Amino acid sequence: MTGNNIFPVPNATLPYWRSELHGIDSLRTTEELPKECDVLIIGAGLSGVSTAYHLLSDNPSPPSIVLLEAREICSGATGRNGGHLLSPHSYVDPVVREHGVDAARELALFQRDQIYAMKGIAEKENLDCDAVLTRYFETFLTQAHADKVKRQYKEQLKAGLDFIQDVQYVGPKYAEQGSCRFVLYDIKHANWNQLSGVKGAKGGTTTTALQLWPYKFVTGLLARLVERTSINIQTHTPVTSVSPSEDAGSIVTTSRGSIKARKVVFATNAYTAGICPTIEKKIVPIKITCSHIKVPEKSPNQPPHLSHTYGINFNDSSRDYLIPRPDGGIICGGAKSTYAGDKNLWFNNVDDSTLIEQARPHFETVMQDNFRGWENSGAAVDYLWTGKYFADMREVIGYTADSWPHCGKVHGQENHYVLAGYNGAGMPVIFLAAKGISKMIREDVPFEESGIPRIFKVTEKRLEKDVTR
CATH class of the missing domain: 3.30.70 (Alpha-Beta Plaits)
Structure with a gap:
């Protein structure tokens, strides 16, 4: 399959999350497409809507924004995921080996902060999205796997990696027993009695997590923007190409016409390669x-x-x-x-x-x-x-070549931005990555001042590697 064939298909399977649709699900703010805008965002999932939210919130001089979606609001990966985010510790060893302790700490704290940022926004905006702060329990059913994780955890603690303090290893004494009643009275101290209930669990790790209804989070957040800003939303408007204009902007061509945009944000995850040739074979769906x-x-x-x-x-x-x-x-x-x-x-x-x-x-x-x-x-x-x-980094194959998202400016395109390629772990990073992209756009700052983990930056070196089977 070539990049030109990577486009959303009609008649998608119905996920549980889309069983209760919001009134803006197929919204078109205007009958016709706007002729131009300051920022055009492609994709109305968590990436695109979060970017719009950060661009428009508390902004005395908000840009004109057009949000395009090929199908309905939140009909892609965000509306089809598990509705869950956490800061896992399993990535620590490979990040430390390849990028150093500081990069691992930066990523861990970023993911931890994402949990509380999304919880905070759900509360601030009064989003009816079933947001619940909880504990996540990763269980291992083979002794060899449990022993490996226990060894890695102890090595991380011995090395002084303080950013995994929220993680705790649980041995077989408590890993299997019980009917899943769990009392958390402090983030660092817990009653492990009757913890898991997973048959045959040889061990496990626990950490703080947030679960929510992702479709309701995204549509609720977007509805708040509709209430108080002039954002123009156009659903059922697939983008077919993005090309440069004569004045350093871009012409975004859709099935319903074209829009001239000063800046373009590719919040298109699995579909990015279809309209952003730089990313072809770098992000594979x-x-x-x-x-x-x-x-x-x-x-x-x-x-x-x-x-x-x-x-x-x-x-x-x-x-x-x-x-x-x-x-x-x-x-x-x-x-x-x-x-x-x-x-x-x-x-x-x-x-x-x-x-x-x-x-x-x-x-x-x-x-x-x-x-x-x-x-x-x-x-x-x-x-x-x-x-x-995209494959989780714990699986055999990564679907960005190095298993990390591509965030920042599109290589070689000064006014194009991307946040995509999450390798099955988008929920723990997207909301704050979108905040970083919006900061780059609003304040014209470099990636290094965006707050996004350094290993997510789009670089020439990262683009040298294709994703293969």
């Missing part, structure tokens, strides 16, 4: 699958409620994530081991209109197979969907 699992209301065997969120590592290369919903349902993503062998299903594939049916049997029994007290619950899949993501 993959297709993965996610589910919502529901317990019948009249089931005589109601399972214990899960009070925090989970990762289940079946082995070094097979992992699911699970996020309990307030209504007792479960978001579960992963099951990649069921279809990973057929790369045509997922590698360089943007077709989210079809399901990866090989994953369905795994999701149908994942709760019964792995959680104590769920064996006779009758839990079953009621939503199954696909989306475009």
Whole structure:
């Protein structure tokens, strides 16, 4: 598949997050496209909407902004993810090896700050998005994997890596037992009694996390901008090309006409290579699958409620994530081991209109197979969907060549900005990365003053590496 074919397809599968649509879902602020604008943002997911929010909030001289979306608001990766963000410690060793301790600290603190920034905005803007601050529990079902993580954790503590103090390793004594009741009375001290409930867990790590309804966060935030700013939103308006104009601006061509823009922001994640040739083969889309699992209301065997969120590592290369919903349902993503062998299903594939049916049997029994007290619950899949993501750095293949996002100015394009390629971990970085991009635009500062982690910067060296199978 070439970059020219990387565009959103119609009739996408329906994710659970889009089961309750907002009034602005298919908004067009004006019947016709504006002729020009100061900043044109391509993509109305978390990246694009967050960038618009930071550009327009508390700005005495706000720019004119046009926000373009090929389909509906938040219909891409943000509306198809797990609704979860945390600051994992698993990346620490490779970052320290390649970039040094300071870079690892910078990234860890950035991700930690993202949790509280999104929680704060949800509260400040009164967003009805089910935002809940919780603990995340990463479990390991093989002894070798648990021992490896324990060893890495101890080495990190011994090395004085103070930025992982929020992480705690839990041994087998508490990793499996219990019905998932967890009392957190201090961020550094916890009652581990009855912690996990994951069958056969040999160990685990816990850290602070935030879960929310991503579609409602994005649409709620955008609705606030509609109420108090002059942002122009145009849904169902796919961009087909971006070309330079005679006055150092850009001509953005869409299916409905063209707009002249002084600055352009590519908030297009998996689709970036389709309209930004510099990024072709540097960000490669993959297709993965996610589910919502529901317990019948009249089931005589109601399972214990899960009070925090989970990762289940079946082995070094097979992992699911699970996020309990307030209504007792479960978001579960992963099951990649069921279809990973057929790369045509997922590698360089943007077709989210079809399901990866090989994953369905795994999701149908994942709760019964792995959680104590769920064996006779009758839990079953009621939503199954696909989306475009990028491989988590813990998996075999990274879908940016170095497993880190591309953020900052597009190489060789002074007035083009990009934030994309999140490798399956966009929620912990996007909101503050967008704040950094907006600072670059608002204050005309270099990347180094944006607050974005240094390893995210778009550089010539990073662009030398293509993503391959």
